[in-house]
Amino acid sequence: MKIGRSIRVLSMTILCVLTVSSILPYISQPVSANSQQTLFQFYFPWNDGEATSIDLSVYLHKPAGKYGHVYVGSDGRLYVGSQRIRFLGINLVSPAIFAPQSVAEALAKRFAKYGINLVRLHALDAHWTSDNIFRAPGTRELDPTRLDRLDYLVAKLKENGIYVNINLLCYRSFSSSDGLPREVDSMNIKDKHILGFFYKPVRDLQKEFARKLLTHVNPYTGLSYAEDPAIAFIEILNEYGMVFGWFDGAVDRLPDVFKSELQKKWNEYLRQKYGSTTNLRNAWGRLYSDENLEAGTVRIFTLSEYSNRPTAAQRDWAQFLWYLDYDYFRDMYNYLKNELKVKALVIGTQMTWGGTPNIMQHMDLADSHGYWNYPAGDFWSGDYYVLNTAMVNNPTSSTIVGMANQKIAGKPHTISEYNHPFPNMYRAEGWVFLSAYGAFHDWDGILPYCYGDPDYGWNFDTRRIMATLDFGQDPQRWAMMITAHMLFVRGDVQVARQWVAVELSRDQEIEFIRSRTAGVWNLPNGRMAGNPAHTALLHGVVVVPSNRSRPPNTLLPRDVPAPSQSVYVSDTGELIWDCRESGRCVFIVNTSRSKVLTGFIGGKRFDLGEIVIEVKNALLNGWATIAIHVIEGSSFRDAKRVLVVAVGLTTNTETKIYNYDNKQLLFTATTDLASIPNLHGLKLTTYRDMGRAPTITEGIEATITIKTSNRATAYALDNIGKRKSSLSVTTSGGNQVISIGSSYQTLWYEVTMTTTTPTSTPTPTTTTPTTPITTPTPTPTPTTPRTTPTTPTPTPTVTTVTVVPVTLSTVVNVPVTVAVTFTVTSPITTVVPVTHTTTV
Template sequence: MNRAVRWWIGVLVTCTAVAGGQWVDFEIPWRSAGDAPSLVDVSFLLDAPAGAGGFVRIENGHLVRADGSRLRIWGVNLTAAACFPRKEDAAAVAEHLARFGVNAARFHFLDSNWGREKTLFEWETDSTRRLSAEQLDRLDFFVAELKRRGVYSNFNLNVGRNFRKEDGVTDWQYLGLAKAVTLFDPRIIELEKEYARQLLTHVNPYTKRAYVEEPALVIVELVNENSLVEAWFSGRLIGREPGPADGTWAGITRHYAEQLDRRYNAWLRERLSDEDLKRLEQAAGVGSGEPIARLRPEQFDKADALRFATEARFYMELEDRFFQGMYTYLKDTLGVRALVAATSDHNHYRSGYPMLASASKLDIVDGHVYWQHPNYTRDAATGRRGFTIPNTPMVNDPLFSTPVQLSRSAVRGKPYTVSETNHPFPNEYACEGIPILAAYALLQDWDGLFFYTFEHDAPTSWDTKTPGHFDIAHDPVKMANLAACALMFHRGDVAAARRTVMRSYSAEQVIESLRLSWRERPFFTPGFSLAIPLVHATRIASFDTASTPYEPFTVPEVIASDTGQLQWRRAADRGRVTMQTDRTEALIGFVPAADALRHLSATVDNPFCALVLSSLDGRPIARAERLVLTATGRSQLTDMAWNEDRTSLTHWGRRPMQIEPVRGQIRLRGLADAKGLTVRVMDGAGRPLGPAVEAPRADGGWHVTLDAPTVWYRIDVRR
């Protein structure tokens, strides 16, 4: 029995009938087979070793290599234990990432408190002031292996540090992640600088360079999703009684609130004129010389404009002082050559402009967004944890899509990266996420995307572990699209918008944007159409100059980019995005039989899917000899079960991962001088499954039948 026949019998055994199609086991192996190379290995897109020509720098507001050529970051996050693979696994992981076109890894939660194998700190001590020699050695070796393959590194300095008894931090046991406090408490800032010095001045024995002088270290981030202004409007600066921190966003304790009270009142007397101070005292209802209480969120709407603006400026200045102080310490004291980012704009239900006004003074501006981040719940009776998601497609909601939300943060003259984004599992429409965001990131001319997260755990568990909401390493739909879209992103297949719409805000508008209704999300800019980022690029031009009124913009049924390459068809329940460029074409969403692009048209059985056709050899599709077609629909875990309204799971499921294959037919036309076309079905490693099949020619095109249990097809054109 030949291999192809054995494979098809195996497929028949592993298919499970479900509503709308069949589920098929489909895994993405992370170790290379060695003797059977992947037919969709896109590591050729990377420049190895990373930083070979020198340090990445900024030119005309974008990231460029030492030779001046444009660098676009196509990255993933590595979280906690995934940052510290065993040496025998590190090379395989680095090679795996490179095969999928990943050219940067964001090291996230290096400072976690989740266990010995998941943190850079020594574990069995009462202090976080010493680094584990074993974990640091693993990190060094991994960074060197990534560098060899053209993968840059991004270090996050403060993400998950939980302080310990001997750190000399007040209320250490109650702070949790210590968000907000990390930005103003002198002792904690001292510890942050100490940690930065320990890590960044350390010499990696495998690269022979200290990290301060490592050209493969492209970005250093100061803090993760951390802002005093955000903590203020979220009610986390009030001051709670000492007790266990309740999750990531715990409020500060009373000790630190009292510290802020003292600093605020000292700042008022230093910065305000006698007249303004008197007006502020009257607005606060206190006598001359008495302390002025800080505002609580429930007081914002009725607060006097002077009182609200004054307190907002206090937090903005304190935040700015932290960012500038840490930047100066890294650059001038330690000599860090990498580019530095302050934090990320991540809460799109509130204005981010006060934080961005400070963060944009550093090298890079950054944003985070998730399409329908899980809402975590706890049953009051049983204590059982759960989650809910709307589980709806983004193509039906273009004006609040991930590209639109992220577009608010980019600033003129600064590189813009997105260091966290995902369609978290188990969203049934996740196949849309990576292709759409990659396309519009190019339209907006951003500098990088990091998907969150490749993995949380060490590779020793990857073959059997059940992935969580954010792990993409085992999701065949996301991994296939990661490789396919690496082609178009690195090459810049989608042209940058022809026009950039600038937005400017006066200092007063920056502050008052905090009091606008959440219904003004995500731009909090009255008069600015949310459709503009799907048509033109947009940037913030100024934080101290009011903008002229924005041009009226009627949102059409089909929102077309000003380059003509992207179209977003609005519909309450049948939205779709099409992409038509010389080297990549795509049909994404509710794909009807009538959709036809220059080279690609499709008739498929799946109600929702993403079809991405891209040239593998860099030539235009019309003249390419090697093409890859990525055809993705839904993915799930085996035995996964939804609740009745498909907003949560009653059973999470188990490995192996499964796909609902896209079935139907595509037609390829306009392939100049083509004399024949062969199609090969590929497995999760990109290896051929069975022999190549000749595609028939009819009706002026080549017909490719999609009937195999796979997410991608390799297409070769004979001329």
């Protein structure tokens, strides 16, 4: 062991170089496979709010906002009252937002039971249904009936401890009925939204809607949305911007009446910069013969003719587009905050999908969206496919890497849409990765998209997956909400010890736009600024835009070498992404309160310290997800109650899965399905025939050993979390051994521990657990309004890290070294991120 030591103000760094056996869990020789895999019927009731063994609603603030408004602390994190808060949310989409009162009540209770503390009200303005917020004709008046239903839903969410995110502009279809030129009626929905960036009448319509909605008083709460502390966020615009729209061809498609308005703005911009045609020609080198700045005839730059323009001209155009984005978001932000007195935190739009760091830094927080293998083609017509690759096999091209490179230094960060769409067979992995790395990167909120499907309105009692993005009726995805809460909201996964700062100036952003290095769905971000993919899997990442200082003691991207082998170990030692077996990667979360495996874990044995998991084979070439969480107790050493979740192949009954490329039927899902071909890497489709109810799912066969002499009792749980049958528990070597599998026809199990005689406890293989994010009893918000929140400066203390060597044996026995950092922390936050490197 080599130890280096340095002393800094408020920090102490000790670097230890350890063999991989002290970090990676033991992975043994293959475990014998079970003789036959079986699927069984299983669904989660849409209206289940019963308090059972898996109920997490007790951890929510009831009512939401009881401790005051959500605010940004001086450390750039989200708080309520005196406590940190993280959000586990869900997207609810029109027309479900306007469901009858009985449905709203049931939804609120179900969400709370699964630890959901935020609902994003998306597409209030949906053009695809008459059940939207507007009263026809046009989009200027609010429909009183649907507004009442919205009010009631918000009241019920608040009552159950659930905060709200309101989206102001998603799919509103501006029309001539709103007083606009008739040419607007021929434009597609998103192209209409570009108008607000340069055409004042459309921006005024957006402000009018915001005023009518946000200043309206909810009769069920007695508060307007502008002042209600249960309204945590207001989002100005979903996934759009001027630069984004130009890359997408929206400027090329503008009707002439709107092109002329944009050209006026463009020529005004050039006159302010150059003053005359002569100066402009000298700067650019050439102009077209009919272009004259005094006459306002310098053309706008369409994509189709952009490459014909000189570099200097391209740079001015990129600056102009960037300025229009900046002006729009700052103007809308100021209107909400200063004119409407909105107390909620304001989001502009999504990073790289409309926003850039140098513009979004002026909002209250930044937000991102992420999808793994989003459906390609036209789902509504049935001509679509989803690429069936497991993200676990693609660490450096994962969504995690992309989203981690969008967090702005000193700003809260949320992921308000995320999904691994059906019929991708590995969907459950998404919530393991998002919640684990979300906690590691210290994000503030994560939300799947979406609950239900617009086609089915508010009929949630379908007992089947309704559409490719439907989250609420998919047992494979919905079961992982418990895991997401534990890892992210409860804070089982520790925040990164070391941070990498990626500097990205305003001028760099504009150059990326000018050179078209950026593009639609890929606006400037940390990866574009040179941050290698692997850094986000090893350390925390922040992007530092202009006018912000690089945080102290952060590394630069060049300071972080890539692992020499395909194993990515977080600097906390808790997250391990192991791809040494090509095409059969495994991701492991190993903390004092949670143990999670996802990936191709079939036929392997994992020693995670206090827990050993032996997995038999699984239908998807060995892919499965198993999560084990302490429900009562501070760690597995003193656990009184433990939850086990295990998921594999999940579809609807009689779903037919086809190869999109050759239209070959690959399999039909029935309960007697014993095997399926290897589907990894294929383009899968159902041609929109999703099968029928109920959903059917695979029972993962595994043996779980708990290293304790305490007596364990185990139960299979039904679909609302009630005990339905007992499992056999045996003793082996003084430990408790439990076998789970398809015979119990469930996805989750409860284990209770009863103390027998005092014994020595196993030494933990991970660091001392962090304080849960939301479980401490908060101090009520002071009666005096909080304007500039401050965080008390705590006395630094040294975090103790105990690492015990564990033997490692793998198919490929490669010696690996990992650098572990001991860092000074405060009771509330890590005071200074300190140097930590990982080499494999």
